[in-house]
Amino acid sequence: MRFQLTDDQRALRNGVRELLARRFDREALRAAAGAPGRLDRALWRELGDAGFFALRLPETEGGVGLGLPEAVLAFEEAGRVLLSGPLVATHLAAGEVPGAAFGDVVVAAADGRLVEWLAEADVVRKGAEGAVPLRSVDPLTPLHRVPAPARPDPVAVLLTAAEQLGTATRTCELAVQHARTREQFGQPIGAFQAIKHLCAQLLVRAEVARAAVYAAAVTADRVDIAAARLLADEAAVRGARDCLQVHGGMGFTWESEVHLHLKRAWVRAQRGGDATESEELLASDLTA
Amino acid sequence: MDLSYTPEEEEFRARLREWLGKVLPALGPKPSPEDWPARRAYDLGWQRMLYDAGYADVHWDASPTTRLIFLEETEQAGAPYVGAGFVGLLHAGPTIAAEGSAEQRARWLPPILRGEEIWCQGFSEPDAGSDLAALRTRARRDGDEYVVNGSKIWTSHAEVADWCELLVRTGPAVPRHRGISWLAMPMDAPGITVRPLRTLAGSAEFAEVFLDDVRIPVANRVGDENDGWRVTMVTLSFERGTAFVGEVVACRRVLGELATEARKNGRWDDPVLRRRLGRLNAEFRTLWRLTQWNVSEAEASGGVPGVGGSVFKLRYSHARQELYDAAAEVLGPDSLDLDRPWMPDRLSSLAYTIAAGTSQIQQNIVAERILGLPKGR
Numbered sequence: 001m002r003f004q005l006t007d008d009q010r011a012l013r014n015g016v017r018e019l020l021a022r023r024f025d026r027e028a029l030r031a032a033a034g035a036p037g038r039l040d041r042a043l044w045r046e047l048g049d050a051g052f053f054a055l056r057l058p059e060t061e062g063g064v065g066l067g068l069p070e071a072v073l074a075f076e077e078a079g080r081v082l083l084s085g086p087l088v089a090t091h092l093a094a095g096e097v098p099g100a101a102f103g104d105v106v107v108a109a110a111d112g113r114l115v116e117w118l119a120e121a122d123v124v125r126k127g128a129e130g131a132v133p134l135r136s137v138d139p140l141t142p143l144h145r146v147p148a149p150a151r152p153d154p155v156a157v158l159l160t161a162a163e164q165l166g167t168a169t170r171t172c173e174l175a176v177q178h179a180r181t182r183e184q185f186g187q188p189i190g191a192f193q194a195i196k197h198l199c200a201q202l203l204v205r206a207e208v209a210r211a212a213v214y215a216a217a218v219t220a221d222r223v224d225i226a227a228a229r230l231l232a233d234e235a236a237v238r239g240a241r242d243c244l245q246v247h248g249g250m251g252f253t254w255e256s257e258v259h260l261h262l263k264r265a266w267v268r269a270q271r272g273g274d275a276t277e278s279e280e281l282l283a284s285d286l287t288a
Numbered sequence: 289m290d291l292s293y294t295p296e297e298e299e300f301r302a303r304l305r306e307w308l309g310k311v312l313p314a315l316g317p318k319p320s321p322e323d324w325p326a327r328r329a330y331d332l333g334w335q336r337m338l339y340d341a342g343y344a345d346v347h348w349d350a351s352p353t354t355r356l357i358f359l360e361e362t363e364q365a366g367a368p369y370v371g372a373g374f375v376g377l378l379h380a381g382p383t384i385a386a387e388g389s390a391e392q393r394a395r396w397l398p399p400i401l402r403g404e405e406i407w408c409q410g411f412s413e414p415d416a417g418s419d420l421a422a423l424r425t426r427a428r429r430d431g432d433e434y435v436v437n438g439s440k441i442w443t444s445h446a447e448v449a450d451w452c453e454l455l456v457r458t459g460p461a462v463p464r465h466r467g468i469s470w471l472a473m474p475m476d477a478p479g480i481t482v483r484p485l486r487t488l489a490g491s492a493e494f495a496e497v498f499l500d501d502v503r504i505p506v507a508n509r510v511g512d513e514n515d516g517w518r519v520t521m522v523t524l525s526f527e528r529g530t531a532f533v534g535e536v537v538a539c540r541r542v543l544g545e546l547a548t549e550a551r552k553n554g555r556w557d558d559p560v561l562r563r564r565l566g567r568l569n570a571e572f573r574t575l576w577r578l579t580q581w582n583v584s585e586a587e588a589s590g591g592v593p594g595v596g597g598s599v600f601k602l603r604y605s606h607a608r609q610e611l612y613d614a615a616a617e618v619l620g621p622d623s624l625d626l627d628r629p630w631m632p633d634r635l636s637s638l639a640y641t642i643a644a645g646t647s648q649i650q651q652n653i654v655a656e657r658i659l660g661l662p663k664g665r
Contacts, residue, residue, distance in 0.1 A: 001297075001353050002290045003584035009289065069289040176659045191664025193648070196655035200602070203654055207599050208574055215577040218291050227570035276563055283566035286547035 003214070005073070012070055016077040019050055024081050026257065029140075032084060033260060036139045039085050039106060039120045048103015052078075052087075053094045057101050063094065068155070072162040072217040079166025079236075082257075082264055084140040086117040088159045088271075089125065097123050110150040111160075111271040118144045126150055138263040149273065157272040158225045161213050161232035164268055167261045168206035168235035171243035174258060175199050178247050189246075198242045209235035223285045226278040233275065236265035291580065293353070301357045307341055308365040318368070321491050328406060328448040331371035335403030344401040347377050348385060352530065352586040356579070359533035364541075369534055372445045376400040376407035378531060380453040383470070387511045387519045396451070396472065408449035410440040410473065410497055411520070418649050420455075421464040421517065425499060427456035427471065429506070434458070434471065436479075436502045442643075446482045446495035449475045454504075459514040470516035472508040479503070489635040490626075530586075532604055533579055539611055540572045542630065550618045564614055571607045575600070598650045598658075605640035605647060612637045 005013065023043055032040070047053065055071050057063020064070075071091070078087055089109040090100050099105035100123070108121035108128070115128050119142060131144035176199050179190030189195045209232040216224035240262035244251035251258045272278065293301070315334070319326035338344045346358045347370075363369070370377050381400045384392055399405035416423040425438025436456055443452070452473040459467025473480075479502040484492035511519035547565055550556040582596055612634035616623035619630070626632055641647045655661045 001293055001580065001584050002588070003581050004588055005289060172659075176661065179661055187664060188662050190655070190661035193652065193664075196661050197648070197651040199659055199661060200651035200654035203659060204599050204602050207596075208578060208603055211578040211581045212570070212574040214289055215291065215574075215580075218289050224573065227573050230567065230570045231574055276559075278570075279563035279566035280559075281566070282569040283547070283562045286544050286565060286569055287551060 009070060009073060013073045013077060016050070016052070016074050019046070020077055020081045020083060024083055029082055029257060029260065033139045037119065037142045039117065044085060044106060045103040048101070053091050053103060054101035055091070057095045061095055063101060068158065068220055069214065069217040071159060072213060075159045075162035076166040079163030080170045082140065082260055086121060088156050089116070091159065092153060092156055093123070093125060097125070110146050111152055111156060112273045113146055113149045114270055115144045115146055116141050118142070138267045140260065141264065141267050143267070152271065152273045154222050154225045157229050158213070158216055160268050160271045161216070161228045164232035164236035164265060165206065165209050165213050167265050168209055168232065168239040171239040171258070171261050172199070172202040172206050175202055175243040175246040195246060198246055202239050202242055205235040205239060223281060226281045229272045230275060230278050233269040237262070237269060240265050293357070297353055297357060300354055301361060304343070304358065304361050305365070308361065308367055311337060312365055312367055324447045328372050331368065331373050332403040332406070334368045335373050339402050348382060352583045355530050356533055356583045359530060360537055363534035363537040372406050372448060373400070373403070375409045375445065375453065376405065379409055380407040380451070383453065383519060383522055384510055386522050392510060405450040406445055406448055407451045407453060408443050408446045408475070410443055410452045410454040412442045413439060414441050418646055421468070423455055423457060423468065425456050427458050427469065432506050433503045434506060436473070436499050436504055438499050440497040440499070441485070443495045443497050444493055446475070446497050447484065451475060452497070455516055455520060465517040467514050468516040469513050470510045470519045471504050472510065473502065473504050477502050477504065488638065489632060530583060532600070536572060536575050536579055536604070539608060540576065542611060542615070543568055543572060546615055546618050555618050555620070561617055564617070568607070568611055568614055575604055575607060598653045601644070602647055602650045602654070608640050609637045
């Protein structure tokens, strides 16, 4: 049993991290938040070239030929930096919608009761009939509401959980960074136990979610995916909330990136459909 | 990322399962928790059976994955856990193995493995709990002996122990961590008084131990004089490794039993309760994965598990309490009946966020040692 990342998986994760650091840093994130609703097509194509969408497509079809664990690592990195666009929908369309695999085409699809990036999409897959725009809480994710809820694809739910894991990890880092440097009462606020304990729980929730998400990527079992989804949603949403709290007044400003993590975590938490359905699945598993 | 076991590990599992199927039906019923001599005999007897079958040293020499499989299979088969052997097998033994001299290892380790001697732990004191380094039990050197005075608390199995791993102050009080030594104290030495301590669960799991001019040979000191703090840390990090494997397996079984009970008594029709049990299923499935993650990490690093155990303990201790609170909700008014299943465990679960480092201390450890936040108050 070697649950940890292999050297190849580590290299893949680092590769995605470097690409995103170069092409979608904090300045780019802020710029995107200032110009909502516009997708960076050049970046989309670069992601396509890097194999982000074709990751699980067989090599015979021009894909990278890797599996769910590798896809989860890539989406975790995307989640860390709040990379925007219909990433999951386009990734799932690779091999089915021409051009999706290589970033030439932007694909949107209904997840649960919502469609992300409908207006920017070249291809809209399922269930977007009768979509009505709403004023999205997340400046980086335009949303439409659809009348008939689409049943979430388990792989989409897992990749979303991976993005949530990225936010959980990142908000822990941001909180710790702030707690180390911000001084009050003559010392870093991270020296106070009240702040320490918030940070410790940020890490605990993120590491618990990591075990759940990675295990579900290995087993691809739908009960494991439901568990991963619940724990990753919790780690991301509560992580962003606690990170905001640690930042104090700065966390409440538009300038800080913390609110973008919280808002995106809220959007992602809707993608897997009602949380109660995941809970019911896990409950019925107990009597199986 | 791989969750599969090697052919050798699968073979180990199959052989162990077969052996458990053979020997467990012949094992007598568990003795009453009140009957200490019977508990001692039962727990030592089980350890002897493990020894004869070649499984005695699984806590020490086996690879982390093999240990995981051993603990998973024995729990699933309903075999006893270490019981009164806990301190010897999981605290004192590993410490002596790591820090003891050749003579000390030869004297103390084989009787632990063969199920002949019981150890207890004399660390905490009435005024040294979370702040263990504040301990004041004093050892004065007198020739080849230490003369020890003081008192210890939370000592499990003191009534039936042969030895006590004892932390004493041999040096000055400042700096505090530097004046501590680790001694093996024979429990039949004159001057030792054991007083049972009744817990909120009604049982006498713990005892207070009073030491009045107890004479302990200097040869019983493991490690150098005043180096006992470092020696002790070896033990504590060991405890935070695979210590909860069997319990996570047991919690998952309890969760299944709760669902069955809820279906029988009609509580399953309540969607709020059902979803609560679903959440707990997510929680304990994941705690199992986190266990596998930690074991796999220990396997890869080849070392003793480190502070990552604090992350696990923080989450698990809380989850265990949630589990038994959910059990109480399944039982409704019957949850007040201590003869109902799970309810005594509900009481004992309250110790989990306190024992072996309170959740607050664990959060300090995570914040300072993993996240690198500054020490302070």
